[in-house]
Amino acid sequence: MSFRATILTLYPEMFPGHLGTSLAGKAMERGQWSLDTVQIRDFATDRHRTVDDTPAGGGAGMVLKPDVLGRAIDHASENDNRPRLLMSPRGKPLTQKRVRELADGDGVIIVCGRFEGVDQRVIEGRGLEEVSIGDYILSGGEPAALILLDAIVRILPGVMGNDLSGLHESFEGGLLEHPHYTRPQIWESREIPAILTSGNHAAIAKWQREQAEQLTRERRPDLLDKRSSK
Numbered sequence: 001m002s003f004r005a006t007i008l009t010l011y012p013e014m015f016p017g018h019l020g021t022s023l024a025g026k027a028m029e030r031g032q033w034s035l036d037t038v039q040i041r042d043f044a045t046d047r048h049r050t051v052d053d054t055p056a057g058g059g060a061g062m063v064l065k066p067d068v069l070g071r072a073i074d075h076a077s078e079n080d081n082r083p084r085l086l087m088s089p090r091g092k093p094l095t096q097k098r099v100r101e102l103a104d105g106d107g108v109i110i111v112c113g114r115f116e117g118v119d120q121r122v123i124e125g126r127g128l129e130e131v132s133i134g135d136y137i138l139s140g141g142e143p144a145a146l147i148l149l150d151a152i153v154r155i156l157p158g159v160m161g162n163d164l165s166g167l168h169e170s171f172e173g174g175l176l177e178h179p180h181y182t183r184p185q186i187w188e189s190r191e192i193p194a195i196l197t198s199g200n201h202a203a204i205a206k207w208q209r210e211q212a213e214q215l216t217r218e219r220r221p222d223l224l225d226k227r228s229s230k
């Protein structure tokens, strides 16, 4: 069964966005994954098709209504065991590990928040897993959902031309990746490190490993701490 993503959003026209092009788009055409959208507004019942209301307790902005969103989620997840995610800056920061777990499953149901966010009761009542893509605030969950899906789709079996390249990326081994070079041999008087053109594969692997460790020490010591505490 191929990977299936269902997106709940007020802006279905934002999908598939960039995922309709390049490798992800071709994989979609080949049927290796699929995406459908659910317009949350279709589940409003009043004449004005209202989806939001003012926050209880006062304050700025509006909140997505639990009744409308709850119906949209129930519609999307009928007879369905896919994980239900809510894109949210309060969520657990997304990691390559979680991306891999999700890519190993049947698919995802993703709720895109808007306004100030969604009513807490629908998060609890429908068991939504909150996922953050970083410590900054977007205007809506849609770009976050596209990023999450991008990360998932590129590692689905057969999506990337060279399946091996997915295994050597930054984070996969808990390290940032070593630097890359390609021809010309000399560019603006900068040379490709000699070891990379030596043909000595063991020495090259050792150099790449050392570079990865050094880079990670300098830029992301937190990743090394996580590795040693595993």
Ligand code: SAH
Residues within 6 Å of the ligand: 086, 087, 088, 089, 090, 111, 112, 113, 114, 115, 116, 117, 118, 131, 132, 133, 134, 135, 136, 137, 138, 139, 140, 141, 142, 144
């Ligand atoms: N008032 C909220 C922010 C709402 S932003 C707060 O301070 O926590 C509106 C919507 O954008 C959110 O409901 C969420 O779906 C999405 N969003 C914003 N930033 C995000 C992030 N860093 N990661 C994932 N989703 C995000």
